[in-house]
Amino acid sequence: AQSVTQPDIHITVSEGASLELRCNYSYGATPYLFWYVQSPGQGLQLLLKYFSGDTLVQGIKGFEAEFKRSQSSFNLRKPSVHWSDAAEYFCAVGARGNEKLTFGTGTRLTIIP
Amino acid sequence: DADVTQTPRNRITKTGKRIMLECSQTKGHDRMYWYRQDPGLGLRLIYYSFDVKDINKGEISDGYSVSRQAQAKFSLSLESAIPNQTALYFCATKASGSRETQYFGPGTRLLVL
Numbered sequence: 001a002q003s004v005t006q007p008d009i010h011i012t013v014s015e016g017a018s019l020e021l022r023c024n025y026s027y028g029a030t031p032y033l034f035w036y037v038q039s040p041g042q043g044l045q046l047l048l049k050y051f052s053g054d055t056l057v058q059g060i061k062g063f064e065a066e067f068k069r070s071q072s073s074f075n076l077r078k079p080s081v082h083w084s085d086a087a088e089y090f091c092a093v094g095a096r097g098n099e100k101l102t103f104g105t106g107t108r109l110t111i112i113p
Numbered sequence: 114d115a116d117v118t119q120t121p122r123n124r125i126t127k128t129g130k131r132i133m134l135e136c137s138q139t140k141g142h143d144r145m146y147w148y149r150q151d152p153g154l155g156l157r158l159i160y161y162s163f164d165v166k167d168i169n170k171g172e173i174s175d176g177y178s179v180s181r182q183a184q185a186k187f188s189l190s191l192e193s194a195i196p197n198q199t200a201l202y203f204c205a206t207k208a209s210g211s212r213e214t215q216y217f218g219p220g221t222r223l224l225v226l
Contacts, residue, residue, distance in 0.1 A: 009153070034214065043117075043203060044156075044217040051212055090155060098211040099144065099163070100171075103155040 006104035023091035032094030117218035136204030144207040145187040
């Protein structure tokens, strides 16, 4: 069965600093990978997705992620964070032809001035 | 108007009561999903439906039932609510196809006393 690990429960970064959120997955076939963001009191919004092709994918709000098959990772990055990036971030892997998602436990991001 | 709506947005109920959470979508998607979110556990799949006549259990279906009244409506019922069903519940929709993504509603916050 597929699984997703987000090893960092909570990360604090200063506004303007760079950010990397880690995601490792376990899946026997080619994975469909996603990053979602949940702002306080809001639903989940898709940041970016990887299906195939270029392993560096660009998303909304200046985020990017790199798929590394050899490391089973799909880490999320942003070169300079803004206070509005404070939220919870979820990595997910799609299974069964991407008909079902398995989510990681999430990483809560706090931004300090 | 939002593409995926959930009602109610907040609900307080008592142990043993039957309650229903409703999800409607205007995206024309045939796939619909119910998840629950608990702190530190991420999102877990309760039930999913590929079309009106195709409903499947997810990883945590015990204590829940669903009804797909139409392509656009998918309801989640708690037959006899218990306190450990206190959680944030999300509905999601997806078009068929492996390169489609799930779109989430705003969530229903449920408290079972």
